[in-house]
Amino acid sequence: MNKPIRTISMFCLLLFAALLLNSTYLMYVRADDLAEDPRNRRVITAAFARERGAILVGKETVARSVEVDDKYKFQRTYAQPFKYAPITGYFSYYSQTGIERSQNDVLSGDDSRLFVTRLVDMLSNTEPQGGNVELTINAAAQDAAWDGLQALPGDAKGAVVALEPSTGKVLAMVSSPTFDPNLLASHDLSDVEDASDQLQDDPANPLINRAIGTTLPPGSTFKLITAAAAIESGNYDQDSLVPGGAKFQLPQSTTKVGNWQGGSCGGNKITLTQALAVSCNVSFLTLANELGTEAMTEQAEAFGFNSTSLEDLPGQASSLYPADMDAPQTALSGIGQSSVTATPLQMAMVAAGIANGGEVKRPYLVDEVRAPNASLLDKTEESTYSRAISSTTADQLTDMMVATVDDGTAGIAAIPGVRVAGKTGTAQSTDSRPPYAWFVSFAPADDPQVAVAVMVEASDTAREEIAGGSLGGPIAKAIMQAVMGS
Amino acid sequence: MSQSGTLMGFVHRRRRGAELFLLLIALVVGIGAYAAVGLGVEGTIPTDIVAYGGWLAALVVAAHIAVRLVAPYADPVLLPLVAALNGLGLAVIHRLDLAYEAAGKDNHTFATQQLTWMTLGVLLFIATLVLLRDHRTLQRLTYTSGLAGIALLLLPFLPVIGGQKNGAYIWIYVAGFSFQPGEVAKVLLVVAFAGYLVLHRDALALAGRRVLFVDLPRGRDLGPILAMFGVSMMILVLQNDLGSSLLFFGLFLVMLYVATERPGWLIVGGLLFGAGALAAYTFVGNVQNRFNFWLHPMDYYESSPGSYQPVEAMFGMGWGGLIGRGFGEGMPERIIYAESDYIIAAIGEELGLTAVMAVILCYGLIVERALRIALISRDGFGKLLAVGFASIVALQVFVVIGGVTGLIPLTGLTTPFLSYGGSSLVANWVIIALLVRISDHARRPIPRMTDVNDDSDSESTQVVRLR
Numbered sequence: 001m002n003k004p005i006r007t008i009s010m011f012c013l014l015l016f017a018a019l020l021l022n023s024t025y026l027m028y029v030r031a032d033d034l035a036e037d038p039r040n041r042r043v044i045t046a047a048f049a050r051e052r053g054a055i056l057v058g059k060e061t062v063a064r065s066v067e068v069d070d071k072y073k074f075q076r077t078y079a080q081p082f083k084y085a086p087i088t089g090y091f092s093y094y095s096q097t098g099i100e101r102s103q104n105d106v107l108s109g110d111d112s113r114l115f116v117t118r119l120v121d122m123l124s125n126t127e128p129q130g131g132n133v134e135l136t137i138n139a140a141a142q143d144a145a146w147d148g149l150q151a152l153p154g155d156a157k158g159a160v161v162a163l164e165p166s167t168g169k170v171l172a173m174v175s176s177p178t179f180d181p182n183l184l185a186s187h188d189l190s191d192v193e194d195a196s197d198q199l200q201d202d203p204a205n206p207l208i209n210r211a212i213g214t215t216l217p218p219g220s221t222f223k224l225i226t227a228a229a230a231i232e233s234g235n236y237d238q239d240s241l242v243p244g245g246a247k248f249q250l251p252q253s254t255t256k257v258g259n260w261q262g263g264s265c266g267g268n269k270i271t272l273t274q275a276l277a278v279s280c281n282v283s284f285l286t287l288a289n290e291l292g293t294e295a296m297t298e299q300a301e302a303f304g305f306n307s308t309s310l311e312d313l314p315g316q317a318s319s320l321y322p323a324d325m326d327a328p329q330t331a332l333s334g335i336g337q338s339s340v341t342a343t344p345l346q347m348a349m350v351a352a353g354i355a356n357g358g359e360v361k362r363p364y365l366v367d368e369v370r371a372p373n374a375s376l377l378d379k380t381e382e383s384t385y386s387r388a389i390s391s392t393t394a395d396q397l398t399d400m401m402v403a404t405v406d407d408g409t410a411g412i413a414a415i416p417g418v419r420v421a422g423k424t425g426t427a428q429s430t431d432s433r434p435p436y437a438w439f440v441s442f443a444p445a446d447d448p449q450v451a452v453a454v455m456v457e458a459s460d461t462a463r464e465e466i467a468g469g470s471l472g473g474p475i476a477k478a479i480m481q482a483v484m485g486s
Numbered sequence: 487m488s489q490s491g492t493l494m495g496f497v498h499r500r501r502r503g504a505e506l507f508l509l510l511i512a513l514v515v516g517i518g519a520y521a522a523v524g525l526g527v528e529g530t531i532p533t534d535i536v537a538y539g540g541w542l543a544a545l546v547v548a549a550h551i552a553v554r555l556v557a558p559y560a561d562p563v564l565l566p567l568v569a570a571l572n573g574l575g576l577a578v579i580h581r582l583d584l585a586y587e588a589a590g591k592d593n594h595t596f597a598t599q600q601l602t603w604m605t606l607g608v609l610l611f612i613a614t615l616v617l618l619r620d621h622r623t624l625q626r627l628t629y630t631s632g633l634a635g636i637a638l639l640l641l642p643f644l645p646v647i648g649g650q651k652n653g654a655y656i657w658i659y660v661a662g663f664s665f666q667p668g669e670v671a672k673v674l675l676v677v678a679f680a681g682y683l684v685l686h687r688d689a690l691a692l693a694g695r696r697v698l699f700v701d702l703p704r705g706r707d708l709g710p711i712l713a714m715f716g717v718s719m720m721i722l723v724l725q726n727d728l729g730s731s732l733l734f735f736g737l738f739l740v741m742l743y744v745a746t747e748r749p750g751w752l753i754v755g756g757l758l759f760g761a762g763a764l765a766a767y768t769f770v771g772n773v774q775n776r777f778n779f780w781l782h783p784m785d786y787y788e789s790s791p792g793s794y795q796p797v798e799a800m801f802g803m804g805w806g807g808l809i810g811r812g813f814g815e816g817m818p819e820r821i822i823y824a825e826s827d828y829i830i831a832a833i834g835e836e837l838g839l840t841a842v843m844a845v846i847l848c849y850g851l852i853v854e855r856a857l858r859i860a861l862i863s864r865d866g867f868g869k870l871l872a873v874g875f876a877s878i879v880a881l882q883v884f885v886v887i888g889g890v891t892g893l894i895p896l897t898g899l900t901t902p903f904l905s906y907g908g909s910s911l912v913a914n915w916v917i918i919a920l921l922v923r924i925s926d927h928a929r930r931p932i933p934r935m936t937d938v939n940d941d942s943d944s945e946s947t948q949v950v951r952l953r
Contacts, residue, residue, distance in 0.1 A: 001869050002861055004744040008873065009857045015884045016850040020843055022893040027803045027839040034804030039787055039797075042805045042817050 048093050049073045053107045053130035053372065055088050055099055057137045063088045063100070065130075068187070076185040082178050083146045086159075086209035087135065087313070087365065090181035092192055098209070099133060099365065101314055106131040106369050106377075113369065113377045129372040136169035136367045136380075138162075140482040141450070145174040148454075148475030157457035159210035159344045162479050165352040165448045167382040168361030170310075172452075172479055173345075175210040212316040215341035216455065219427030220279045221438045222336030224350055224397065227276055229299035230287045231393045236272055238396040244270035248285040251327040257285055260426070276400045277408025279424060281335050288334020289327065296330060297323045300340075302388040303350045303360060309385055310345060312365035319346035336427055348453035349385070351440040354401070355421070355448035358394040360385045402445050410441065412473030415481060419445035422476065424469035439472025443480045450483040452476040498929035501562040502554050508566035509546050516542050516573015519813075523581040526813030526836075541601070542573060545608045552612040556619070557926035564855050564925070567848050568903055568918050572607075572911070574845070575904035576600055578825075578832055585819035596825050596906045603908035607915030614919035621923050625867045628681025635674035638667035639721065654898070655725040666909035668721075668730050669900075672737070673913055673920075676874035679738055682710070683745035684866040691746035711751065714738040715758050722766055728773060729897035733881050735759060740877040741870055744860075780895035795822045799831035799890055803842075810838025825906040827898055830887050842887075845904070849883040852876075856921050863928040872924050875917045 035043050049072045055063040062084045065074040076091045078084065089098020096104055105111035109118060109130040121128045145160040152158065155177065162172035183195040199207050208214060230236040244265035247256040258281065259265060265280035275283035288296055300306070300321035308316045319342040325333060332338040345363065353360035362385040369378040389397070401421030404410045410422035425438030442451035454472035517539040524532035532538070546569045553560050580597035587594040618624070624631070642648040642655040651657050657664050683690070690707050714735060722731035739755040766773045779786050779793035783800065786793040798821045806816060818824045818832035825832075834842045856876035863869045882899055889896035900910040 001744050001747065001866060004747050005857060005860050005869070005873060008740055008744060008877070009854070012850075012853050012857065012876070012880045015880060016846060016853070018893060019846050019884060019887050019891070022888065022891050023803075023834070023839060023842045023846065026800060026891050027807060027834055027842065030800075031804040031807050034801055037784070037801070040801045040805070041820065042801055045817070 044093065045072070047108055050108055051127060051129045052076065052091065053109070053132040053370075055103075055107070056132055056134045057084070057142070058139050060139055062135075063091075063181075070187055072187050075187060076181075078181045078185070081180040081182050083142060083174065084137075085178045085181050086175040086211060087137065087173055088181060089313075090179075090184040092184040092196070093187075093189055094192070094196075097207075097315070098313060099135070102312055103133045103366060103369075106133055109372075111369075111377075114371060117371050117373070131372060131377060132370045132374070133366055134368040134370065135365055136164075136171065137173070137365070138171040138483055140485070141172035141479050142174065144478040144482040145172040145475065146176075148478050149174055149176045149456075152456065152471065155204070157204065157210065158455055159214070159457075160452065160454050160475060160479065161211045161344045161348040162450055162452045162483065163348045163352040163361075163363055165355035165442060165451045166361070168352070168363045168385070169367070169382075170363050170365045171450060171483060173209075173211045173365070175208070175213075177204045177206045179206040209313070209315060210344065210455070210457070212310060212313060212343050212345045214457075215317050215319055215343050215346075216436050216457065217340060217427035218319075218336040218342040218347055219425035219436060219438050220281075220336055221347050221350070221423050221425030221440045221453075222340060222342070223276060223279065223284045223334070223425075224354065224401070224423055224440070225299055225303060226284045226288050226291075226296070226334040227272060227400065228303075228354070228389050228393060228397060229291050229295050230272065231396055232299065232389055233291060233295060236287075238271070238273045238400050240272050241269040242272055242275050242283040243286045244268060244275060244280050245282050248282045248289075248331070250285075250331055251289060253328050255328075257281060257332070273400045273403050274408075276423065277404045279404075279409050284334040285331045289331035291334075293323065293325055293330045296333060297321055299388070302386050303353055304346055304385060305342070309349065310363050310365070316345070317343055319343050336425060344453045344455040346453075347438065347440050347455070348451055350388075351421075351423075351442050351453060352448075352451035353386075353388045354394050354397045355442040355445075355451050356394075357391040358387055358389040360388050398445050401441075405441070410439070410469050410473065412469050413439070413441050413477040413480070415443065415477060418443050418480075418484065420477075420480065421445045421448075422469070422473070424473070437469070437471040439469045439476045441473075441476045441480065443484065450480050452479050497931045498559060500558050502550075502558060505553070505562035505565060506550060508563065509550055509569055512566045512570035512573060513539075513543055513546060515570045516576065519574050519577030520580060523577050523584070523813045526815065527581060527584045528814075538601075541605075542576075545605060549608050549611055552615050553922060556615050557922050559926045559929040559931075560922040561855050561859060561925035561929070563851060564918055564921055567852050567855075568915070571845065571848055571903040572604055574833070575829065575901075575906075576604065578829055578836075578904070579906050581813055581836070582818060582825045582832060584814075585817075589819060599908070600906050600911070603911045604915075606908070607912045610912055611915045611919040614916055615923060618920075618923055621871060621920060621927060622865060622867055624677050624871070625681045625684070628678055628685075631674040632678030632682070635671040635678060636717070638671040638674065639717075639725075641667045642725065650726075654727045656727050656730070663908075666907070668725075668727070669907075669909035669913040672730075672733065672878055673916055675734065676737065676741075676871060676878065679741045680867055680870035680874055683741055684870055686710075687745040687866070690742070690751075691748055708754070711738070711742065711755060711758070715755075715762065719762055722762070723770070726770075726772060727898065728766070728776070729885055729899035732885060732897060733878065733899065735762075736881045737874060737877050741874050744873045745866075745870055776895045776897070780892065783892065795828070796890070796892065796896055798822075799828050800892060802831050802835035803891065806835040806838045808839050810834070810836050810841060812836060826900055827886065827905065828890055829901055829904045829906070830890050833904075846883070846887065849879060849902070853880045853883075855925075859921060859925040859928055863924055864932075868924045868927060872921060875921055878917065 051074050052065045054061045063078050066077050068075040089100040091100040107130040109128045114131050141162050149158050159175045164171055179199050184192055186192050245268050246264045247258050249256050265278050305319045305321040308318050310316050322339045329338040333340045349360055362383045364380050366380055371377050398421050401423055402419050405414050405420045405422045409424045413420055413422045420443040422441030427436045437456040439454040442448045454475045456471045521531045521535055579600050583594045583597050641658050647658045647660055656666050656668050718731045718735035721727055742751045783793040783797050787797045813836050816835040818835050821828045821831050853876050856872050860869045860872035885897055886899045886901045888894040900907045902914045
């Protein structure tokens with residue numbers, strides 16, 4: 001009977017080899033696939049129970065994990081929840097947004113740059129810990145931006161972005177109304193679901209980061225781009241005379257478009273500088289019509305329209321300058337109407353590009369990434385997004401914007417002893433809603449440290465007062481002062 | 487056969503010292519795992535570690551002493567392997583108890599019950615060795631044990647004591663205890679098969695017809711295999727127990743093949759099994775479901791009945807990876823029945839592929855030792871018994887671990903020595919006792935060996951000395 005016993009032995013050997021191979025396949029080869037399955041609660045719970053790294057603004061910690069005595073061990077807490085929510089986002093059991101999402105690998109400790117730390121943790125049998133993320137945000141500027149938006153009458157919706165023109169660092173980013181990420185990070189999951197439902201159903205969309213996530217007609221602030229295109233064409237400079245009459249006859253149409261408060265802009269022919277300073281619609285309608293769709297699209301795209309630029313936050317909407325507009329639409333686009341839309345970040349990039357001699361820096365929010373032991377892992381290098389205009393064009397535009405503050409519509413942002421460059425904007429939507437108020441500026445004009453874009457979507461302010469930068473101007477001024485003062 | 491070894495002058499050594507050394511290592515595994523569970527889950531070594539360790543050590547040493555006294559030539563590897571697996575199983579069940587307790591479940595004393603059953607198992611192990619001095623005695627009980635086995639299989643259908651659980655009629659309930667008579671039945675059936683086959687092997691082996699290089703058996707000899715096939719199908723259809731059905735039929739086929747040395751039986755059996763499986767697939771909805779869950783586990787995760795259990799096991803094992811999460815760091819309690827059928831998934835999640843491989847290798851070694859005993863056993867009955875027990879372990883391990891890891895469709899069976907379950911644990915300890923008994927007999931030097939010496943005086947003195 002020994003021969004069949006040997007055969008059976010070989011058969012058993014095969015069975016056990018199959019078991020060994022299949023276990024290896026399941027637990028080693030397929031392990032990553034299984035971990036990525038969204039239904040795999042183990043992976044989700046473990047990530048939720050990890051000691052995540054902190055998100056820092058200067059010396060301040062805006063998000064950190066605090067040890068608690070429950071099954072998830074660490075509670076994510078946000079020290080200044082509303083002010084920083086659009087940037088940090090939230091970290092809940094179900095999902096993440098903002099920096100919590102884009103820097104998830106670093107914060108959770110899974111990033112390849114943290115490999116050595118992870119190995120040490122594993123060998124010393126300590127709980128893995130995430131790395132820290134330091135933001136480019138200037139706390140004083142952020143405070144000024146937040147306080148400014150909150151000081152607006154009524155339930156103002158709006159957003160503010162401040163950039164450092166020479167690097168692209170985001171110095172402030174605020175959106176209002178916003179939400180409390182602490183509610184969503186709670187370990188009581190039914191509370192989280194309630195809070196989440198409530199926020200999602202809120203008609204004011206508090207979960208949207210308006211600074212990068214909503215695009216609205218930029219109004220007169222877009223005249224900067226029209227002016228830039230005009231000067232870049234070689235046919236104009238800041239002193240060139242442009243039409244400044246009371247009405248512009250739209251091409252292929254019987255409609256005539258006038259200026260904001262009716263009347264002319266100070267004569268039938270005015271200088272380009274004066275046209276910008278008084279925000280003369282007729283001048284820029286004429287210019288856009290003359291330059292044509294192609295030149296205008298090219299200039300808008302050079303500043304960042306029709307694409308996205310910020311890699312550190314999810315959810316950036318691309319600002320739109322449609323390339324297929326007809327002649328009347330193109331003319332209207334010259335004053336930031338028709339189908340042109342922009343995010344506050346985009347308009348801040350326009351101001352920063354002009355401030356930086358025509359070179360637009362790619363905006364970024366993550367300055368440094370540090371290991372749990374505070375050693376530097378990575379520092380973001382500034383990079384050029386595009387060269388939008390030549391430096392001479394930039395110089396001329398700067399002079400024109402300074403004139404706009406000194407003698408024009410943007411006077412509200414003037415700071416004694418500092419040359420401030422600025423431009424107001426008021427965009428029409430429908431008659432039933434108040435227009436959007438915009439304000440872009442940078443300072444000091446000779447050595448720009450900060451470029452700001454303020455957008456106020458709706459507020460209880462009377463229609464007439466929205467114009468002239470009375471809403472956005474003071475906020476921009478406060479931010480510029482905060483940056484220059486620090 | 488095995489006599490060739492002794493003719494060459496090879497005599498097995500007792501190797502009891504080696505067994506003791508291996509048992510100490512097994513105790514380190516069992517008690518160490520228990521301590522690791524305490525450290526991992528509660529942060530401290532359990533306060534009852536001394537009592538627990540002492541009890542485990544006492545059981546193991548008692549078994550060892552029994553072997554030393556009544557089966558001195560027994561295989562030295564079997565007992566340590568079993569002790570290690572049983573100890574590891576206890577620790578993992580204890581870890582799951584802690585998780586169940588934390589989750590507020592009522593039933594979280596599986597480990598205590600399992601330790602009681604292990605004690606009973608070791609006592610039966612010793613009793614078997616002491617009472618059964620020669621396994622060939624069992625040959626007399628061929629038909630008795632066959633009938634008893636069938637009777638045990640039918641017990642769950644009786645009113646009052648029988649009953650169904652999860653749709654399967656495999657449990658009986660007596661005086662507050664539940665018991666799976668099928669686990670004991672499988673031991674009895676191996677004895678019955680071995681006794682029957684060793685008597686009828688010639689008839690089954692010699693007659694037949696040759697078709698395409700394969701000797702097919704005669705029609706009239708198909709009786710036993712058809713009877714066994716009927717029993718298997720009965721288990722499948724009436725008891726709704728796919729695993730046991732497969733186990734019994736596979737076991738019978740292997741023993742039949744070994745007894746007759748004719749692969750033709752495997753072909754006949756394979757065809758029968760294929761037909762049975764096809765019929766089961768077509769007519770039993772449960773089987774179809776399991777087949778679908780096996781092929782597309784991810785598609786049925788949320789349905790009911792669905793593949794939640796196997797998918798959770800797969801998630802857990804993948805999560806464990808190469809070295810596992812460590813005791814207390816995984817979530818094996820997410821797997822339904824993690825303490826019994828799915829214990830290998832719990833091990834995989836917290837101890838990793840390394841431990842899963844170690845466990846599979848331990849089973850592989852048990853099977854290897856059992857088959858080796860079959861090879862060197864001097865009597866046909868002993869050979870068949872050993873092959874039968876080896877096949878039970880091999881098939882059961884393959885069916886369970888293969889099912890849990892997704893190699894084959896899932897069938898409910900316990901993992902020998904690891905899984906929570908008194909009947910299975912006790913029956914498996916008796917199987918090991920019988921293997922130890924057969925191996926002691928096979929490895930013992932043959933008294934008649936001195937016959938080659940012509941000196942009649944020395945022969946008589948030898949006879950006296952050995953009594």
